Each structure stands twice: as structure tokens, then as C-alpha cells.
Amino acid sequence: MGISKLATCPSCGKPVYFQGANNVAGCGCEKVWYRSGDELKEVKMELVRGSSDIIQPGTSGSWKAIAFIVTGRLRVLFEDQAYNYWTLDCNDGFTRHLAEGYGMYTICEALPFKDATIARKFKADAQGLTLPDDREFSVTARNESRLIEVEGNVFVQGLPDRFNSIEAVTDAERVELVAYSETVAVAFACYEVEPELLFLSNVREAEPEAKLFTCRNCHAENHILTYPYSHSWVCAKCETRHSYTGGQLATHGGQHTHDHEFCFDIGERISLEGGDYQVVGLAYKYDTDSRTDYWHEYTLYSRLHGFMFLTESDGHWTSLKETRHTPRPGDSRLHRIAFDNQQFRRYSKYHYRMLYALGEFPGDVFSRHEDIESMDYIAPPEILSVEKDHKKRLTWFRGKYVPRGVIAAQTHNLLPQTVGIAPAQPPRVNVSTETIVKSGGIALLLAMLVQILTGSMHSNRVIFDSNYNFSDSLNTQLFISEKFELEKQSSNLELDFKAPLENTWLELGVTLVNAVNGSEYSAEQGIEFYSGYEDGERWTEGDREETIHFTKIPAGTYFLQMTASRDSNMYTRAGIFTTKLVYDATTYRNIWIVVILILLGPLVMGIMRYYTENARWGNSEFANSSK
Ligand SMILES: [Zn+2]
Numbered sequence: 001m002g003i004s005k006l007a008t009c010p011s012c013g014k015p016v017y018f019q020g021a022n023n024v025a026g027c028g029c030e031k032v033w034y035r036s037g038d039e040l041k042e043v044k045m046e047l048v049r050g051s052s053d054i055i056q057p058g059t060s061g062s063w064k065a066i067a068f069i070v071t072g073r074l075r076v077l078f079e080d081q082a083y084n085y086w087t088l089d090c091n092d093g094f095t096r097h098l099a100e101g102y103g104m105y106t107i108c109e110a111l112p113f114k115d116a117t118i119a120r121k122f123k124a125d126a127q128g129l130t131l132p133d134d135r136e137f138s139v140t141a142r143n144e145s146r147l148i149e150v151e152g153n154v155f156v157q158g159l160p161d162r163f164n165s166i167e168a169v170t171d172a173e174r175v176e177l178v179a180y181s182e183t184v185a186v187a188f189a190c191y192e193v194e195p196e197l198l199f200l201s202n203v204r205e206a207e208p209e210a211k212l213f214t215c216r217n218c219h220a221e222n223h224i225l226t227y228p229y230s231h232s233w234v235c236a237k238c239e240t241r242h243s244y245t246g247g248q249l250a251t252h253g254g255q256h257t258h259d260h261e262f263c264f265d266i267g268e269r270i271s272l273e274g275g276d277y278q279v280v281g282l283a284y285k286y287d288t289d290s291r292t293d294y295w296h297e298y299t300l301y302s303r304l305h306g307f308m309f310l311t312e313s314d315g316h317w318t319s320l321k322e323t324r325h326t327p328r329p330g331d332s333r334l335h336r337i338a339f340d341n342q343q344f345r346r347y348s349k350y351h352y353r354m355l356y357a358l359g360e361f362p363g364d365v366f367s368r369h370e371d372i373e374s375m376d377y378i379a380p381p382e383i384l385s386v387e388k389d390h391k392k393r394l395t396w397f398r399g400k401y402v403p404r405g406v407i408a409a410q411t412h413n414l415l416p417q418t419v420g421i422a423p424a425q426p427p428r429v430n431v432s433t434e435t436i437v438k439s440g441g442i443a444l445l446l447a448m449l450v451q452i453l454t455g456s457m458h459s460n461r462v463i464f465d466s467n468y469n470f471s472d473s474l475n476t477q478l479f480i481s482e483k484f485e486l487e488k489q490s491s492n493l494e495l496d497f498k499a500p501l502e503n504t505w506l507e508l509g510v511t512l513v514n515a516v517n518g519s520e521y522s523a524e525q526g527i528e529f530y531s532g533y534e535d536g537e538r539w540t541e542g543d544r545e546e547t548i549h550f551t552k553i554p555a556g557t558y559f560l561q562m563t564a565s566r567d568s569n570m571y572t573r574a575g576i577f578t579t580k581l582v583y584d585a586t587t588y589r590n591i592w593i594v595v596i597l598i599l600l601g602p603l604v605m606g607i608m609r610y611y612t613e614n615a616r617w618g619n620s621e622f623a624n625s626s627k
């Protein structure tokens with residue numbers, strides 16, 4: 001980490017501050033400076049104006065237990081999208097970047113390769129990419145900067161005159177290569193992270209400040225809330241479609257239909273998947289391949305979560321969000337994609353026409369949108385959707401079937417009637433037909449076996465079901481139960497115990513004591529539960545509950561001694577646990593009722609499943625492909 005420096009603007013004489021090793025900073029006089037030693041050189045960048053992004057210089061947060069403070073950003077405007085590269089001053093002494101845009105957040109760590117070696121990767125236009133350590137990647141995107149803007153002060157590898165980017169992936173890793181000049185480029189290892197897990201504080205409170213565009217047709221003023229992320233909008237007055245790409249404003253004609261009905265209006269709010277969104281765009285689309293499918297699409301925006309797309313077709317609702325956590329580029333040729341421990345099966349391949357649109361849309365959606373090839377893959381209730389544009393660029397979206405009730409609860413408008421089964425609609429029975437038949441058979445056999453083997457009745461008596469609280473000062477504590485009677489000559493006891501653990505453990509030592517003759521039965525069992533996020537995926541380990549078994553306990557008067565031990569960490573340790581003691585496990589009272597009930601379930605499930613899947617795949621040309 002270098003030394004902070006307060007320099008003097010060579011142009012206007014005002015102070016310009018460079019924090020730590022940061023070497024690019026703007027001055028109020030609109031000039032942007034690059035420092036090298038004591039010398040300041042002017043760079044071709046502009047200052048970010050009227051920002052409404054949630055992150056700002058001074059925002060703090062943490063990532064994998066590393067605390068950081070945001071010092072500033074480069075906002076890079078590519079041809080039809082904008083991306084932020086925030087400089088993070090981290091408390092482990094390193095400078096990292098947070099790449100952010102459209103609700104996708106990525107921590108970028110510079111890899112230790114020579115600038116010139118990485119810069120050469122920008123000369124070729126290959127689909128493959130080999131890093132100097134021989135790791136091989138597939139290129140997913142190439143973008144060239146049109147305009148770079150700066151806010152606060154940032155770190156750049158060398159005097160920047162451009163910001164060109166190559167993104168590339170393997171099955172498990174992602175890298176972004178950034179060229180700052182002809183000879184200086186850096187490869188970054190990229191780690192996707194959910195915004196909630198950055199624990200951001202001191203965020204920008206200001207409400208979004210819309211950018212003003214004047215309609216080229218009717219000269220009405222249009223306020224575009226999500227510029228520079230949105231590059232497409234429709235004039236609210238004359239409904240002419242506009243795009244603003246490569247710094248050029250262009251029109252794309254009018255609508256193909258008129259006065260279309262939507263369930264939500266622009267400006268209304270919708271809560272989905274833990275995010276609060278505002279409706280910014282409405283579209284009515286038509287599948288030009290099947291010529292039978294129409295759908296409504298709502299473009300939603302949140303300052304923290306970026307864009308989400310909510311579609312409605314035949315009364316079925318599906319949410320979709322762009323993602324950088326994607327299958328390999330070549331997978332989009334397959335009928336089945338194994339991804340994230342799931343099998344996604346291709347459901348449809350289509351092109352669309354935008355019959356009607358209002359509001360604003362991320363990227364450039366109007367020019368050549370009819371050339372976009374879309375493919376949907378399903379693993380109900382999940383859906384993966386990939387769009388290939390006329391430059392063969394792939395954009396992946398991931399989403400879910402949204403139950404109608406979730407939408408109905410958020411509007412007074414009448415929702416369209418639900419017709420048929422949607423592609424990603426979860427089956428009411430989420431198991432395969434084969435499993436249903438097998439489980440029915442096995443359950444039947446087991447039921448008969450249990451009846452033959454036991455032949456007797458069990459009482460299944462709950463002796464107690466109680467909560468126990470630790471004293472604040474103790475991490476090991478003894479709890480003693482009331483006395484209880486066991487009446488059978490010999491039977492079993494089950495002690496279920498559980499605690500609301502979060503990244504901690506609890507251990508229970510249990511002694512069953514005969515209150516009359518002092519004979520003892522002891523057992524020990526621990527529970528532990530840990531969770532976290534790695535590579536953008538949530539993992540959990542362990543269990544919050546366990547069962548201790550005591551078998552062949554003779555009749556008598558007993559009590560239970562429980563010695564509970566917990567972690568000493570004040571912040572995570574367990575405060576409470578629950579135990580339930582059950583005497584004499586049960587069996588079925590009437591084997592025939594049980595048999596009928598067991599068989600009824602699979603039969604009904606099987607019939608339901610058959611009709612659901614037939615209806616689901618009835619609209620797909622891929623129904624019989626590689627099944
Ligand atoms: Zn100045």
C-alpha cells in the first residue's frame with residue numbers, strides 16, 4: 001500500500017486527494033489526473049455526474065472476513081452496457097476491485113502475471129484463452145470502453161487510455177482481463193458474491209436522479225431512471241422506440257400493437273426473492289417461431305439487486321435474473337445441461353418480436369432484437385434461459401416459477417386466468433414415476449414386516465418435551481429432569497434434542513438414573529451446524545438435531561441428568577436447547593388401513609405426475625429429445 005497524497009490540480013490549483021496507492025482522481029474542475037511519483041498527468045476520463053448507485057466513496061463492507069472501504073470507481077460505458085469497477089482498500093493490505101452492475105457483484109483479485117503478457121491476449125480474437133500458468137478458459141465476452149468516468153479516487157495498473165475487457169470461464173472459475181493501454185493489462189480472478197453478503201454500510205441514500213432524453217419524434221422530455229444501465233426507452237408521449245448506443249441516439253419505429261393491458265404499471269413496486277423492485281419497463285412479446293406463444297414481460301429495477309424480469313404467460317409467472325454464474329458457452333448447444341447439481345433439460349428454442357413496449361430497458365433491446373436466439377432449459381421450479389445475439393454473444397438468465405399467490409398479494413388488478421402447466425411450474429408431486437412405484441412397493445413390504453415382527457402395541461408416550469436455557473456465565477451446565485415411571489418390563493427410550501445453532505456446536509451427555517436402585521445408563525451426542533457462502537453458493541454442514549436411544553430399559557422410577565456443553569464464543573454460542581423424551585415406540589394399529597393408505601398415495605401421485613408432465617411438454621418441440 002502506497003502513501004496517501006494531497007496534490008494540487010495543475011489546472012485550477014484546487015487540492016486533489018489520492019488515498020493510499022490510488023493513482024487516478026478527478027478534480028472539481030472536470031479534469032482527471034493520474035499520478036506517478038510527484039508528477040500528475042491528465043487522463044481522458046470524465047467525472048461521474050448525478051449518481052444514484054447504492055455504493056459510494058466511503059461505503060464500507062466486508063468479504064470473507066476482510067473489511068474494506070470503497071475509495072472510488074471507474075464507471076465504464078461499453079457499447080450498450082455500463083459497469084462499475086470500485087476500488088476497495090482492504091484491511092489485509094491489498095487493493096481489490098468490486099465489479100458491479102445490473103445486480104451482479106464480483107470481487108476481483110489481480111493475478112500475478114506480467115502486464116505485457118496479458119496485454120497480448122487482447123490482440124487475438126480467439127474463443128479460448130490460456131493464462132501464463134497454463135489454465136485454459138473459454139471466452140464469454142469481449143467489450144471495449146467508449147467512455148470512462150471516475151468518482152472518488154481509484155487504483156489503476158498504469159496510465160489508462162482505455163478499459164477493454166475479456167471475460168472467460170472454466171467449469172469452476174471465472175477471470176476478467178482488463179487492458180488499460182496497449183501494453184498494460186491485468187488478469188483478475190473473479191468471485192461472485194450476493195450483495196447482502198458484502199454487509200455494506202454508509203451507502204448512498206439519495207433517490208435516483210433520472211437522465212433527461214428528448215424524443216427525436218415529438219420532442220417530449222423523457223426521464224430515464226436507470227441510465228447508464230438502460231440504453232433503450234420508449235417515448236411516454238408518442239411511443240417511439242429509442243436506443244442510445246455507442247453515444248448515438250437512434251429511433252426504432254413504433255409499436256406493433258396498441259393499448260396493451262398489463263397487471264402492473266410503471267413505477268409500481270413488487271417484492272420478489274427478497275428484493276424490493278420498481279417496475280421500469282413493460283413489454284408484450286411474441287414467439288415468431290411457434291407463432292402461438294405470447295407473453296408479458298415486466299422489467300423490474302432495484303438499486304441493490306439491479307434488474308429482474310418477471311414474465312407472465314397463460315397466467316403463469318416466472319422470474320429471471322441475469323447471472324455470471326453460468327454453464328460453459330458450448331453447453332448452449334446441448335439438449336441437457338448438468339449445472340449446479342441439477343439436470344436442466346432444453347424446453348424451447350425461439351425468436352421473439354416485441355409487439356408493444358413502454359418504459360426503459362437494460363442494454364440495447366430494440367435494434368436487431370428479432371435476431372436474438374433464445375433457449376429455455378428447465379429443472380422445475382428452476383429455469384435457465386440463454387440469449388444469443390447477432391454478434392453471437394451469450395447472456396444467461398436464471399429464474400424460478402413464481403406461485404400466482406405471490407403476485408396476487410401485491411396487486412388489486414385482476415390477474416389472467418391460469419391455463420395448462422408452465423414449463424418451469426413445479427409438479428405437485430416432485431418425484432419420478434419410477435420412485436413412486438418403488439416407494440409404494442417397499443412401503444407395503446415394510447408395513448407387513450413390521451407387523452409380523454412386533455405384533456404388539458406400543459404406547460409412544462411423551463414423558464417430557466421441554467426447553468432449557470443456559471445461564472449467561474456457564475458454558476457447561478447440568479440439568480435434571482423430574483422423576484418418571486417406566487411401566488413395561490423392558491422397552492426403549494428415545495431422547496430427541498435440538499437447538500437453533502448458527503455456526504456453533506452443542507454437546508449433550510445424558511445419564512438415565514434409576515431413582516430406587518441407582519443403576520445408570522449413559523450416552524453422549526453432539527450437534528453442530530455451520531453455513532456460509534463460497535463461490536456464490538450457500539453451503540451448510542451438520543445438523544441442528546439428533547436422537548439418543550436407550551434400549552431394553554427395565555420398569556422402574558427414573559430421572560435424567562443432562563450435562564450440556566456449548567462453544568465459549570459469546571456471539572455464536574447456543575442459548576437454549578430442547579429435549580423430548582419418548583417411551584416405547586409405536587407401530588400400526590391396523591395393518592390393513594395402513595396398507596390402503598400407503599398404496600393410495602403413490603397411485604394418486606403417479607396419475608397426477610403423468611398428466612402434469614404430458615401437459616408441460618405438450619408445447620415443447622423437444623419433448624422426445626434424448627429423454
Ligand atoms: Zn482542477
Ligand SMILES: [Zn+2]
Pocket residue numbers: 215216217218219220235236237238239240
Ligand atoms: Zn415522443
